[in-house]
Amino acid sequence: MKTPIDQLPPWLSQAVSAQEAGDSPTLALTGEDAKPYLTDWRKRYSGKALAVVFPRTTAALQSIVKACVTNGVAMVPQGGNTGLVGGAVGDLQGDGSNTLIINTSRLRETAVVDSANRTLSVSAGYTLLEVQQLAEQAGLYFPLSLASEGTCTIGGNLATNAGGTAVLRYGNTRELTLGLQAVMPDGALLDSLTGLRKNNTGYDLRHLLIGAEGTLGIISTVTLRLFAKPKTTLTAWLGVNDAQQAVGALNSLLDRFDAQLTAFEWMQQDALMLVLRHFGGQLPVAAQTAGHALVELSSPHADSRLAEAFESWAQDALQGNLAQDCAIAQNLEQAKQMWALRENISEAQAREGLNVKHDVSLPVSSIPGFLDVNLPRLQQMCPGIRPVIFGHLGDGNLHYNFSCPAGEDSRTFLASMESVINEAVLNDVQNFGGSVSAEHGIGLLKRDLLPRYKDATAIAVMKSVKRALDPLNLMNPGKVL
Ligand SMILES: Cc1cc2nc3c(=O)[nH]c(=O)nc-3n(C[C@H](O)[C@H](O)[C@H](O)COP(=O)(O)OP(=O)(O)OC[C@H]3O[C@@H](n4cnc5c(N)ncnc54)[C@H](O)[C@@H]3O)c2cc1C
Structure with missing residues (x-):
């Protein structure tokens, strides 16, 4: 539903009506209509704002930012609102009358592929899924992939420097971005929308905006790198005893396949048991191992030798004690089932009740040592605590989560133990040279x-x-x- 412009403060109604000739008007929502945009995805924070506006053009975005500056109103950039750290919520302390949410999901004025340059320039409001599709329509490939890709926007992906499952091969969003255009906090337009791979002309300002979580400006358009579309993809599942064995398998795969290794996801058995309980299905391997790894290899060639090479690696790995069991997906359906086991872990854990979550990164080599030290520490502090550990092991990124002991109320448990657990985890992460936020910000x-x-x-x-x-x-x- 549209909010009549005359319900907005005059300075804002003027700004949202100040369109270039031919532009569609900026949508503005207030009251009940604005509510879905005021609470974050995890429903941890509910903020207030005088309105949520949806500019459709960079010019409209600029006029709104300038009006906010003139009137001393705080701006909260928002894309698909799928962020997991509360970065896009409004005013939590006041009545919201001094805060405007500027949602960029309707910024869709540019979508241009330059096939010869292998780049895509696209407005910030396109969803990640649409960006992948635009690349595909041009016969190319954009590798960023997140479970939220149908809703999150490419502007939000840059603002959070999103990671996902293909970082091992292609890097974070930062590595996938060649240029951007952004409206700066004073309303000026920063035009670094270049498709250049070499551009040493002083400070590279795109990197200030990427990962700044909307604190340094509002990204309006981006230029992304595109890649050759993989023609062969092999998905496999390994049963592994522990993180040490998983790290060994990862490095052996990197030695043998290098850039063809596109994903290496590690999951503890306990995490997968939750998926089986809530979603059904079965594990791809028979061996009862404490850990599992999902492996994806890809090649730009229609290449049956990839399967042969992997089978040969798997034989060596089983003999060399790098894995206890191995299953190779025989078709797309089996590959999807393997990925579903991985991707349903977060949702399965949510169905078990509230839990303590961490998105940490460590040098891959330090992960086994960190787990050896930190897990017994937590078990001693909270006997019966249930670890749900999984993550992008190839990137050193662990989703290191804990549910309360069986039979306890998760809300009470969190109230008394969350900060103690956080401290014990994050101190050890720091001691092992890690980061307290790997990809969520x-x-x-x-x-x-x-x-x-x-x-x-x-x-x-x-x-x-x-x-x-x-x-x-x-x-x-x-x-x-
Ligand atoms: C099911 C699920 C799975 C996820 N998986 C992953 C994952 O694997 N890896 C990962 O990294 N993240 C993941 N996320 C987190 C989230 O999807 C990403 O952070 C995503 O990049 C956010 O995009 P968004 O458009 O929803 O941004 P929002 O949530 O709207 O905003 C996020 C932050 O970016 C800022 N922002 C948004 N748009 C702009 C803009 N145009 N200009 C400037 N600042 C802006 C906001 O102010 C806020 O600080 C997941 C989330 C969910 C719900």
Whole structure:
């Protein structure tokens, strides 16, 4: 439903009506209509805002930002609102009258593939799924893939430097981005929308906006790298005893297949048992191992030798004690079933009740040592605590989650134990050279942790950058810093 423009404060109604000739008007929602945009995906935070506006053009976005600056109103950029750290929520303290949510999901004015340059320039509002489809229609491939891809926007993906399942081969969103255009906190348009792979002309400002979680400007258009479409994909499942064995298998696969290894996901048996309980299905291997790994290899050639090469690797791996069991998906359906086991873990755990979640990264080599130290520590602190551990092992990224002991109320458990568990986990992560946020970002959820776990000089530099670009502190205030 549209909010009549005359219900908005005059300065805002003027800004949303100030369109270039021929542009569709900016949608604005208030009251009940705005509610879906005021609560985050995990339903941890519900903020307030005077309205949610949906500019359709960069020019409209710019006029809204300028009006906010003139009127001293805080701006919260929002894309698909699938973020997991509360980065896109409105005002949590006040009545929202001084905060505007600027949702970029209707920014869809540009979608241009340059096949010879292997790039796609696209407005921030396209969903990740649509971006993948645009690449595919051009016979090319955009590798970023997240379970939220039908809803999250490419602007949000840049703002969070999203990771996903193919980072091992293609890198994070940062590595996939060649250029961007953004409306800066004062309303100026930063035009770095280049498809250049080499451009050493001073500070590379795209990297300031990528991963800034909307605190340094609003991304309006992006230029992405495209790749050859894999013609052969092999999906396989390994039963492994523990993280040590999984790390051995990962490195052996990298030695043998290098860039053809596109995913290596590790899951503990306990996490998979939850999936079987809530979604049914069965594990692809018979061996009762404590750990499992999902392996994906791909090749740009129609290449039956990939399967032969993997079978030969698997034989060596089983003999060399790098895995206890192995199953290769024989068709697309079996491959999908393997991925579903991995992708349903979060949802299965959510159905078990509230849980303590961590999205941490460590050097791959340190993961077994970290687990050896931290798991017994947690078991001692909270006897019966149920680990649900899985993640992108190839990137050193663990989703390191814990459900309460069986029979306990998860809400009560969280109230008394969450901060103690967090401290025990994050201290060990730091001691092993890791990061307290691998791919979900800082937002509100981890903002107060950051000064403890990030280098003090790095925090001071971040604050100076923020002050220099946003002296009025109007762009997503209170997030990250
Ligand atoms: C089921 C599920 C699975 C997920 N899996 C992964 C995963 O594997 N890897 C991963 O990294 N993340 C994952 N996520 C998290 C989330 O999908 C990503 O962070 C995604 O990139 C957010 O995009 P969005 O458009 O929804 O952004 P939003 O949630 O709307 O916003 C996220 C942050 O970006 C800012 N922002 C949004 N749009 C813009 C813009 N145009 N300009 C400037 N700032 C902006 C916001 O202010 C906020 O701080 C998952 C989430 C869900 C729900």
